[in-house]
Amino acid sequence: MTISRRSLLISGTALAALSTTACATLGRSQPAASAPPPLASAAPPPPIELIALGRMGYGPRPGDSVRVAALGLAAYVDEQLSPPHGDDPMTAQRLRSATLPIAYEAEGDYPDTDEQRPLRTLDQQPAELWQLTDDNVPYAEWVRPLDEIRAAAWIRAAHSPWQLRELLVEFWHDHFNVNADHDDSQIIAAWPSYDQMIRRNCLGNFRTFLEEVATSPAMLYYLNNASSQASPANENYARELFELHTLGAMHYLNERYQSWRDVPGALAGRAEGFIDDDVYEAARAFTGWTVADGSDTYEGLVFPNTGAFYYYDGWHDPYQKRVLAVELPPHSPPMADGRNVLDLLAAHPGTARHLCHKLCRRLVADDPPLALVEQAAATWLANQQAPDQIAQTLRVILLSPEFVATWGQKVKRPFDLAISFLRAVDAEVTPNADLFSLMGERGYNQFGWPAPNGHPDIAGYWLSSQIMLGRWNTLLDLCSDWLGAARIDLLGQMPQGSLSAHQIVAFWGERLLGQPLPMPLSEQLVAFMAQGGDPDQPPQRVEDGDEHDLPDRLISLVTVIGMLPAFQYR
Amino acid sequence: MPLSRRNFLVGCSATIAALAGGRVGGLAFAAEGLSAQRDILVVVSLRGGCDGLNLIAPVDDPAYVAARSAELRLAERGEYAGLRLKNALPGFDFRLHPAAAALKEIYDSGDLALVHACGLTDGTRSHFEAMEYMELGAARQARPTSGWLSRHLAAVGAPGMLPAVAVNNSLPLALLADPTAVSLPSPASFSLQGHWRYGPQQLDLLRAAYGGAARLEQAGARTLTAIDTLASYLPHDSEGNPLPYQPADTVEYPAEEYAAELSSALQSVSQLVKMEVGLQVATVDYGGWDTHEGQSYIFPELVEGLSRSLAAFYNDLSAYRDRLTVVVISEFGRRLRANESGGTDHGFGNAMLVLGGQTNGGQMYGRWPGLATEQLADGADLAITTDYRTVLSEILTRRLANPQIEAVFPGFSSTYQPLSILR
Numbered sequence: 001m002t003i004s005r006r007s008l009l010i011s012g013t014a015l016a017a018l019s020t021t022a023c024a025t026l027g028r029s030q031p032a033a034s035a036p037p038p039l040a041s042a043a044p045p046p047p048i049e050l051i052a053l054g055r056m057g058y059g060p061r062p063g064d065s066v067r068v069a070a071l072g073l074a075a076y077v078d079e080q081l082s083p084p085h086g087d088d089p090m091t092a093q094r095l096r097s098a099t100l101p102i103a104y105e106a107e108g109d110y111p112d113t114d115e116q117r118p119l120r121t122l123d124q125q126p127a128e129l130w131q132l133t134d135d136n137v138p139y140a141e142w143v144r145p146l147d148e149i150r151a152a153a154w155i156r157a158a159h160s161p162w163q164l165r166e167l168l169v170e171f172w173h174d175h176f177n178v179n180a181d182h183d184d185s186q187i188i189a190a191w192p193s194y195d196q197m198i199r200r201n202c203l204g205n206f207r208t209f210l211e212e213v214a215t216s217p218a219m220l221y222y223l224n225n226a227s228s229q230a231s232p233a234n235e236n237y238a239r240e241l242f243e244l245h246t247l248g249a250m251h252y253l254n255e256r257y258q259s260w261r262d263v264p265g266a267l268a269g270r271a272e273g274f275i276d277d278d279v280y281e282a283a284r285a286f287t288g289w290t291v292a293d294g295s296d297t298y299e300g301l302v303f304p305n306t307g308a309f310y311y312y313d314g315w316h317d318p319y320q321k322r323v324l325a326v327e328l329p330p331h332s333p334p335m336a337d338g339r340n341v342l343d344l345l346a347a348h349p350g351t352a353r354h355l356c357h358k359l360c361r362r363l364v365a366d367d368p369p370l371a372l373v374e375q376a377a378a379t380w381l382a383n384q385q386a387p388d389q390i391a392q393t394l395r396v397i398l399l400s401p402e403f404v405a406t407w408g409q410k411v412k413r414p415f416d417l418a419i420s421f422l423r424a425v426d427a428e429v430t431p432n433a434d435l436f437s438l439m440g441e442r443g444y445n446q447f448g449w450p451a452p453n454g455h456p457d458i459a460g461y462w463l464s465s466q467i468m469l470g471r472w473n474t475l476l477d478l479c480s481d482w483l484g485a486a487r488i489d490l491l492g493q494m495p496q497g498s499l500s501a502h503q504i505v506a507f508w509g510e511r512l513l514g515q516p517l518p519m520p521l522s523e524q525l526v527a528f529m530a531q532g533g534d535p536d537q538p539p540q541r542v543e544d545g546d547e548h549d550l551p552d553r554l555i556s557l558v559t560v561i562g563m564l565p566a567f568q569y570r
Numbered sequence: 571m572p573l574s575r576r577n578f579l580v581g582c583s584a585t586i587a588a589l590a591g592g593r594v595g596g597l598a599f600a601a602e603g604l605s606a607q608r609d610i611l612v613v614v615s616l617r618g619g620c621d622g623l624n625l626i627a628p629v630d631d632p633a634y635v636a637a638r639s640a641e642l643r644l645a646e647r648g649e650y651a652g653l654r655l656k657n658a659l660p661g662f663d664f665r666l667h668p669a670a671a672a673l674k675e676i677y678d679s680g681d682l683a684l685v686h687a688c689g690l691t692d693g694t695r696s697h698f699e700a701m702e703y704m705e706l707g708a709a710r711q712a713r714p715t716s717g718w719l720s721r722h723l724a725a726v727g728a729p730g731m732l733p734a735v736a737v738n739n740s741l742p743l744a745l746l747a748d749p750t751a752v753s754l755p756s757p758a759s760f761s762l763q764g765h766w767r768y769g770p771q772q773l774d775l776l777r778a779a780y781g782g783a784a785r786l787e788q789a790g791a792r793t794l795t796a797i798d799t800l801a802s803y804l805p806h807d808s809e810g811n812p813l814p815y816q817p818a819d820t821v822e823y824p825a826e827e828y829a830a831e832l833s834s835a836l837q838s839v840s841q842l843v844k845m846e847v848g849l850q851v852a853t854v855d856y857g858g859w860d861t862h863e864g865q866s867y868i869f870p871e872l873v874e875g876l877s878r879s880l881a882a883f884y885n886d887l888s889a890y891r892d893r894l895t896v897v898v899i900s901e902f903g904r905r906l907r908a909n910e911s912g913g914t915d916h917g918f919g920n921a922m923l924v925l926g927g928q929t930n931g932g933q934m935y936g937r938w939p940g941l942a943t944e945q946l947a948d949g950a951d952l953a954i955t956t957d958y959r960t961v962l963s964e965i966l967t968r969r970l971a972n973p974q975i976e977a978v979f980p981g982f983s984s985t986y987q988p989l990s991i992l993r
Contacts, residue, residue, distance in 0.1 A: 036715075036747065041784040224863040227911040234911040236862040243696055255693040255710075276695055276948075411786060441755070443739040450857055451617075453698060463789035464740035464753035465796050466760075472776070473763045521779055528771055542767070556768035563772070564779050565786050 039366075039459050040408040040569050043518075048073055050514045051407050054570045055363055056080055056398065057163025059420030062493070065514065077398045080164035081203060081391045091160045095119060098155060100147055100432060108136030121145040121192045122152050126217055126307030129189040133293075133307070142185045147433050149195045150446050154431035157419045164394075168202040169195075170415070171362050173447065174454030176213045176245060178222040181440075181448025186293060189307055190217035191447070203391040206355065207346035207384065210245065214342060215309040217291045223452060226290045228283065230317035238283035240452045242274050246345040248354030266325035273350060274324060281321040285328065285337035288316030311335055324348070347384060352377040356393060358457070363394075364402055365409035366458045372402045408569040411459040414444035414467065416570060418474050421562045424512045427478070428487040435485040438477060442470025471568065475559040490554050498538040501529035505557065512561045521564070529557050609893040609969045612839055612883075613719070613744065613853045614832070616876070616900035618860030619697065622920035623906060623952060624869055625670070626684055626934075627652065628662030633941035637907040641866035642914065644668075657933035659686065664934060669874035672881035676925065680932040681884070681891070683991045685961055687919040687936050689902060689954040695916040697860070700901035704958060705743035707979050718978050719851050720748035722966060725974045730848015731799045737835040737854045744853060752796045756834075757841055758812040760800050773797070803845045815841040823882040828868075829875030832856040836883040843890055850970075859900060863911040884925060891927030895969050895992070897961065898923035903952055906941055919952030922961050928969060928993045935989045960986060968992040 045051065049068040053060040056077070060068075068076050087095060096118070103114040121129060121144070132142040157166045176198070180191050194216050201209035213219050219237070220226040228234035243249050251273035257263050260278070263271045271278075290312055294305030299314055311334050320330040321337060324344050328337050345351055356376035360368035379396045383389040397403060412420065418439070422429050436446055443466065449455050456462070477483045494507060505525045509517035517525065526535045531553065533540050541549045561567065627644045628634055629652055634643060644652035644665045652665025653674045666674055666684075676682040692709055694700050703709060707718025716724075723734055734751035736742055745751040754760055764772050773794065780790030804812040815837055817823060823833045835854035842849050856876060861869055880896065887894055903920030919939070925931075939945050939953040947953040959979045963986050966972040976983040 037783050037785050037788070039785045041782045041787065224911055224913070227863050229910045232907060232909045232915075234862050234909045234913065235915045236860075239696075239916070243698070249696060249699055252694070252696055252699070254695065279695075441739075451697065459785065460746070461740045463786060464736070465789070465793040466739050466753040466755060468789050468793040469760065469762065469797065472772075476763050521775075524775055524778055528768075528775060552765050553768055556765050556772055560772045560775050563776060565782075565784070565790065568786055 130307035177454035194218040229315035233283035620900035716747035895926035917951035
């Protein structure tokens, strides 16, 4: 077994504000007194179409709210739950014409390179990219698929009309988190296919989804199941399969029960939760689920070297196992043990509750109403065999009264904020590696969250001073020419004619916030735009200003509106 | 219509110059008198579960030798020979990982104490639960709504400009609900990157907009205060640009990629200490310890990164040693027996490190429970004989002038027995 040096590290860094905190109250009594102040100040909610656009996606582009208002919420939900296969023509065209630079000095068979290159790997399978894991491939070549998938995610989120799908793809990337940003060439070669797999399943059937994740090379490497063999098995994947992917920490009962027999429901074959013994047994069940990556076995066998999923019986622990109080017989057929574990977990009511809690937390509130979670979970369980199980569950959540009644109880994460700003100012996004790196410094490391729990989805994490400052600086960066991450024409989309400072502020306030700016902030912004001039006249250059003065002031106005509290909520 | 590059770059420095004004000298002087009275605690969290049995181990215990292949354990001699520890726990030849030579020197000098078989007794092998319980400083049943460091600071008060800093993107749960804590990975770049003329005006507009009681608005207000504080206290060049941090002469922080996270975070802490902004508590993370696979490659690098970063930090702050305590903690240890991937899975008992000028160092603390199967927790993991809160409580009472253990660790004070790790 050769283990890639680069594949070894799973960093647990930056694990503050854990997702388990928000889960911890589920199924237990309510939190103690001394509740913190509310996230947002009381304010009238925006119209329903803005709630739908802000929560089922990344906010409106000009014209979207008129269309959704005419359509009505129910029709918009149904539309968004049935996207076509693949990208819409306009987004597809953008993906075809997008480029990222690549430059390096000659190495091995690779000549000197310095070019703008299209995004070529988006539809590729590991087999087509596997040569990137060979020795003597320039670094810029083998890390490239990661940046291409990142760029495509920005373009799709900023431009696709199928906004809910993009939001769900982001959700599932966090749920089935793989850190693709720690210099592991195998994970990166498998990254386009991992993203395709998530796109394919994001509205589909959870049991199908779960097995596609379990057999995906990216996950097999990330949580080490690729090297797991009897015995002792490597328990990394099995543990997170239970704790993060399916039942959730809320059903981890290890502190309470010493033996599997003691877990409520176990003696009837329906254990309500899991303990470490279940993790150990499940780890045995998945031994032999690996990747055809040319590894040598002790037995002298050499795996094929294609980057595809591979089952190797020689590593499998064949004997009987007991998982969630269900006996798995010895000497089962290839992959049957692992598939049985996936069946048990996917069908478990605890998984329904955990997954629906997470979906509600993404779409409704950090601490979502439990009645809504239960209602969604019932739909989830009733549609276990349905190919659109996830879509049907989402429909319940999106058409619930809670969905529209809880506006402002979520704070935008840095990616939401950046995309919603770009959409509000009708920008053309031109993502690049510097942008991805800046976002990482501000807490959003796209496809690079180090721990298996994914980016947090509770406000506490996203209100730190570093991240607050990062919100503000991100908007400035998106409007800068040194970063070059977007093309924005603010003047071109303002009404014709000479607008006064008042009118300019009112226009951009309405555009970004969807409603008039409150006083006295509105007057302060007008004074800023006028810079001492008459607010009812078009703004003039300041005394020592050059030809950049008015454009720079306008950018500063629009960005500071994006920095306001009201633009941070969803 | 992008911001022009020229204006943009000029803007950064001019903004800071405008903010800094002539205030630097006076405020720095005032803060010095204040913070000189208080000790500084730095909490280093090894995220992922450090394998304490590969870091400090009884190399002559047959149960240890039998459980692991040579590359996953320390030995008496040969390629994996550990550094022999004086004043070790009785019964065995305890050794420190050879990549921790810099820490061994500090141990021998008397400023580093090692505590073994420590940890969280709640019986979880989940990263996320273990970190949550440890940082909240109480079992789940106690329903803490704040972190242990937050409760400590509430008890002793938090004067000064920046009493609590997480050198990270966000706050750890240990600082949950602290009203003053800020996250600050790099003090020198903590500024609004706005236009030279309009950026400062944007800050004024934000101060007006972030004035309410909502959590988001409070977070914004705290951020704006931190921006102002750093603009005032950071040393600047003649054009108003913050100067990069310059460690003390002869001090060399490790620059290798595997050390970078800790090395750069500790430099930020050092910078904040020397800025005299009233720092009492700093938290830093060092990730990558979840070695389920290929531990023999990654673990020695991480240990070296830990050792050299801490040693550099300690030398960098030599003038502050008498009021500096560093504690190194990880959410759990790892299983005694290795898996077939060349790694170790989640376990229980682990080592903690306490470094500082007031440490009774040069010796090991704790009670060694043994590694025979019947001595292990669940027959598999190093048992916990010292609650992690014992070590932290001793830091609170002896160094941080906080006798209110019950307020910080509810339900713990009745069982607390100090080990005299600190003076």
